[in-house]
Amino acid sequence: MTPGDSRHRAERRIDDLSETTRIVETTVEAVAAATDRRPTAVTEPLYDAVDPEATSRLLAPATRCAVEFSFDGCRVRIEADGTVTAQPARTTSRGGNATDTPT
Numbered sequence: 001m002t003p004g005d006s007r008h009r010a011e012r013r014i015d016d017l018s019e020t021t022r023i024v025e026t027t028v029e030a031v032a033a034a035t036d037r038r039p040t041a042v043t044e045p046l047y048d049a050v051d052p053e054a055t056s057r058l059l060a061p062a063t064r065c066a067v068e069f070s071f072d073g074c075r076v077r078i079e080a081d082g083t084v085t086a087q088p089a090r091t092t093s094r095g096g097n098a099t100d101t102p103t
Helices: 020-034 052-059
Strands: 010-013 065-071 074-079 083-088 096-100
Touching: 010 020, 020 052, 020 074, 020 083, 052 065, 052 074
Parallel strands: none
Antiparallel strands: 010 083, 065 074, 065 096, 074 083
């Protein structure tokens, strides 16, 4: 895969960002799809990369906000509209940050 190649980009939707369980499940599903694995093969705990409860509190009431982080070899972006995007990263690093999406 070359830089910028989006063949393995996966997108999923979360219907209710106030449900932290859905954030975890949907993020794992997106990462599994992006890396051609089953969700049960994603073994890194999501809590090591980002706090789903804090993500829920940050995004549920927002309209133009997103959380981006590295998780299990992917760059993941969760947007306030419930869109979860995962794409294999060229390098992996742990940690996350919240960013405002420009208008």
